Amino acid sequence: MSSDRVTFELEHCRLRPFAEGDQSAVVRHANDWAVARWLRDRFPHPYTPADADEWVHYASTALLDSVFAIDIDGEAVGAVGLTVGTDVFRRSAEVGYWLGRAHWGRGLAPAALTAISDYALNDLAMLRLFAGVYAGNERSGRVLAKAGYTLEGVRQAAAVKAGQVLDEHIWVKLAASLPTSDAQVTPQEFAIGPGPVSDPAEPSVGPSVPPIGP
Numbered sequence: 001m002s003s004d005r006v007t008f009e010l011e012h013c014r015l016r017p018f019a020e021g022d023q024s025a026v027v028r029h030a031n032d033w034a035v036a037r038w039l040r041d042r043f044p045h046p047y048t049p050a051d052a053d054e055w056v057h058y059a060s061t062a063l064l065d066s067v068f069a070i071d072i073d074g075e076a077v078g079a080v081g082l083t084v085g086t087d088v089f090r091r092s093a094e095v096g097y098w099l100g101r102a103h104w105g106r107g108l109a110p111a112a113l114t115a116i117s118d119y120a121l122n123d124l125a126m127l128r129l130f131a132g133v134y135a136g137n138e139r140s141g142r143v144l145a146k147a148g149y150t151l152e153g154v155r156q157a158a159a160v161k162a163g164q165v166l167d168e169h170i171w172v173k174l175a176a177s178l179p180t181s182d183a184q185v186t187p188q189e190f191a192i193g194p195g196p197v198s199d200p201a202e203p204s205v206g207p208s209v210p211p212i213g214p
Ligand SMILES: CC(C)(COP(=O)(O)OP(=O)(O)OC[C@H]1O[C@@H](n2cnc3c(N)ncnc32)[C@H](O)[C@@H]1OP(=O)(O)O)[C@@H](O)C(=O)NCCC(=O)NCCS
Pocket: 034, 035, 036, 038, 039, 097, 098, 099, 100, 103, 104, 105, 106, 107, 108, 109, 110, 131, 132, 133, 134, 137, 138, 139, 140, 142, 143, 146, 213, 214
């Protein structure tokens, strides 16, 4: 792994970019309805080796520094990541995460989410981080609470998953101080004037569609 990539050394795991060779571990941990049921439909179920191939290729090229494997002893046992908004939402990011069931209940997800939230707020100058959690996913709500997020509201009947209409609980974490103007707007962006100032097809970090969750 190249040393200029963002990685995080945590107490019980490491966050690092996905890389070729992760496919079999990804299938092992992702091919589980207990995981997939809480994520978007683009997280396939069943999860096949071809799905893992596609994911590892995408994540190890397009998603560098925004989506990370949760690594235990060299094995990718889950993922955590950010999708930075575009246009007027460029200082907001959606967080997403999942973890193989064999590793649940050890506080790994809260630690991973805390690390990438600090990174997003401190290094990427995000102002607002958010996650949408399907009603009933109490574990994920606990993860967010432990990582310092608060429940902002409920979007009623927002999602349809596995034939069920579900409310979506929106959890947020804001920057410690919220500016009233965007100090990061460049002179060139000012020159463009009102309207879209960044190309939605090319977000600064990650894709416009969150790859891993909720
Ligand atoms: C949500 C998820 C990431 C939790 O990760 P984790 O590292 O196990 O998180 P924690 O260890 O902090 O556990 C979270 C809570 O669930 C509880 N929990 C963990 N495993 C459990 C189990 N097998 N049965 C019941 N509760 C369990 C824990 O007690 C903890 O609650 P507490 O802090 O009040 O004690 C993991 O369950 C997962 O991947 N779920 C499917 C994908 C998903 O929901 N992603 C988020 C979409 S918004």
